[in-house]
Amino acid sequence: MSATLSPVAAAPRVLRLHADDDVVVALDQLLPGAVLAGEGVTVSALVPPGHKVAVRTVAAGAPVRRYGQIIGFASRDIAPGQHVHVHNLAMGDFARDYAFARDARATPPAAQPATFQGIVREDGRIATRNYIGILTSVNCSATVARAIADHFRRDIHPEALAAFPNVDGVVALTHGSGCAIDAEGEGLQVLQRTLGGYAAHPNFAGVLVVGLGCETNQIPRLMAAQGLEPGERLRTFNVQESGGTAAAVARGIEHVKAMLPRANDVTRQPVPAGALVVGLQCGGSDGYSGITANPVLGAAVDLLVAQGGTAILSETPEIYGAEHLLTRRARCAAVGERLVQRIRWWEEHCARGGARMDNNPSAGNKAGGLTTVLEKSLGGIAKGGSTNLNEVYEYAMPVRARGLVFMDTPGYDPVSATGQVAGGANLICFTTGRGSAYGCAPAPSLKLATNTALWQRQRDDMDLNCGEVLDGRKTIAEQGAELFAQMLRTAGGERTRSEVHGYGQNEFVPWQLSVVT
Known part of the structure; x- marks a missing residue:
């Protein structure tokens, strides 16, 4: 596909993505009788913007191409000018040539290094944000975690973080699992791996993990499995050992307050663009x-x-x-x-x-x-x-x-x-x-x-x-x-x-x- 997209015609506007394509894409709503300039095709039915219109005859069972690639197979005969969608296009099996590594090429480095204003943690990792996070080992501790985070919400309690302008916020990341699952199974391993990745994420200046106490996903086992060590930056406790919900919320608030001064002690500085990891x-x-x-x-x-x-x-x-x-x-x-x-x-x-x-x-x-x-x-x-x-x-x-x-x-x-x-x-x-x-x-x-x-x-x-x-x-x-x-x-x-x-x-x-x- 060309890097510059030029419509086939000013009105009606359609777009051809590849010379081998059987369809073009409508950039505007196409009405019956509209002639597609450059294609020699007359539209036979209403085609909404973003949808496909056939520019060739495609027999039932034959492949239909967009991007020069197969996007499905005609479930009935398709005539030029017809709307191509779920009523006449379906999935089907076809061979794909994986050609492993055939097109691999080295990427030349950029001529000009780029930077951004990042946060450099003590261990050298680069952060783009500066939060305190509250994670839960199990769904049962989610309410406590959210109550702790709500205490520091700037839109509700602006005074709570007034002295800590460099802290982006306190967030509770809760989930619906952590118990009634196989203690040795893949599901618990994936959950622990996810929680461990968040606990160690550089965008968290501090993390508090809150458990219930009797769940399958026990905090000590979670920490050991992920190679995490409790300390000033990473704290844990359970609701049951804290004396219940109200006491656990109060305990969590004190933990966050203790982490805030250190979290606030950051300064953004130029770091290489190569420190970015983009999902x-x-x-x-x-x-x-x-x-x-x-x-x-x-x-x-x-x-x-x-x-x-x-x-x-x-x-x-x-x-x-x-x-x-x-x-x-x-x-x-x-x-x-x-x-x-x-x-x-x-x-x-x-x-x-x-x-x-x-x-x-x-x-x-x-x-x-x-x-x-x-x-x-x-x-x-x-x-x-x-x-x-x-x-x-x-x-x-x-x-x-x-x-x-x-x-x-x-x-x-x-x-x-x-x-x-x-x-x-x-x-x-x-x-x-x-x-x-x-x-x-x-x-x-x-x-x-x-x-x-x-x-x-x-x-x-x-x-x-x-x-x-x-x-x-x-x-x-x-x-x-x-x-x-x-x-x-x-x-x-x-x-x-x-x-x-x-x-x-x-x-x-x-x-x-x-x-x-």
């Missing part, structure tokens, strides 16, 4: 996601990787069917094979539950023009830019590699981003075409609108309008550079729209894998 997310996608916001994010990722930074691509069910485009870019065959192994795990996981990998897109995605998971995946992969895939991680594992990496997560955004932050992401970039509302404490989250109509309708929730690419005002490369600059400002302390609105605590959703008994 890549898309949610509430539409037919424009793979054309504007995702490629713009991919262009910014390429700039970040050239600076020595890290980007985490995830949402395994939403790369399904397009994974061969990543395996070709794998650093080595072993990395590509690890990605395919995760795909196979998901196929088996879905089969055990009587589900299907192609149960995507969601209702909102379909309303926005996406028809199959193949189409969604091809657009979603664009977030990862064009550099090598350097490593593959399981959910919430610490990310140590630099450059573009992949973390195996569900497609559900809160669960996926929770795993990325547990792995070390200190910034999230989230593209949306339908208007997802999202935040991710303690990591700031930038929201990228795929189209100008969404930007105008929901600007209060969006940080960047990638619809300017569709409107012809900017190229993908230009807006990618703009986004990269915004990422650096955000990492340096500039607040995102989701932070202004207080998003981030309710979006902590660890992946629950265990059977609940």
Whole structure:
């Protein structure tokens, strides 16, 4: 696809993405009788913006291409000018050439080093925010944790943090698990890995872990499994040993008060852009996601990787069917094979539950023009830019590699981003075409609108309008550079729209894998 998107005609406006495509994408609502200039096709039915219209005859059972790739198979004969969507396009099996590492190429370093105003912790780790976090070992201690955090809310008790202006806030990250699960199973291991990643996250100046006391996920075992040591920065206690709810809340408040002076004693300073670890997310996608916001994010990722930074691509069910485009870019065959192994795990996981990998897109995605998971995946992969895939991680594992990496997560955004932050992401970039509302404490989250109509309708929730690419005002490369600059400002302390609105605590959703008994 060209880096500059030029509509085929001024009116009606449609977009061809590849010479081999069987469809073009409507940039405006197309009415019956409209003639698509440059295609020689007359529209036969109403086609909403963001949806596809056929420009060739496709026989039933034949593949349909967008991006030059298969997005599904015609479930009935399709004539030129017809709307192509769920009524005539379906999933189907086809062979994919993984060509492991065939297209791997070295990324030249950036000519000019970039920096942002980061926070350098005592051990050298770089933070983009400065919170105190309250984690829970089990759902049963969630109410106590939230009550402790509420005591320090600036919108309710502005005096509580008045003397600590360098502290971004006190947040309670609670969850619905921690007990009635297999004590030796994968589910508890994943939960502990997630909690351990958050407890050690550089964006937390201090962490308090609150338990109930009788849960499966015992705090001492959690700490030992994750190599965590209690101390001034990391404190723990249980509700039962504290004398009940009121006493536990009071005890927690005192713990936070004791951590605040040290947390406040920070100064931002210039640090290399390579210290950024960015989680890549898309949610509430539409037919424009793979054309504007995702490629713009991919262009910014390429700039970040050239600076020595890290980007985490995830949402395994939403790369399904397009994974061969990543395996070709794998650093080595072993990395590509690890990605395919995760795909196979998901196929088996879905089969055990009587589900299907192609149960995507969601209702909102379909309303926005996406028809199959193949189409969604091809657009979603664009977030990862064009550099090598350097490593593959399981959910919430610490990310140590630099450059573009992949973390195996569900497609559900809160669960996926929770795993990325547990792995070390200190910034999230989230593209949306339908208007997802999202935040991710303690990591700031930038929201990228795929189209100008969404930007105008929901600007209060969006940080960047990638619809300017569709409107012809900017190229993908230009807006990618703009986004990269915004990422650096955000990492340096500039607040995102989701932070202004207080998003981030309710979006902590660890992946629950265990059977609940």
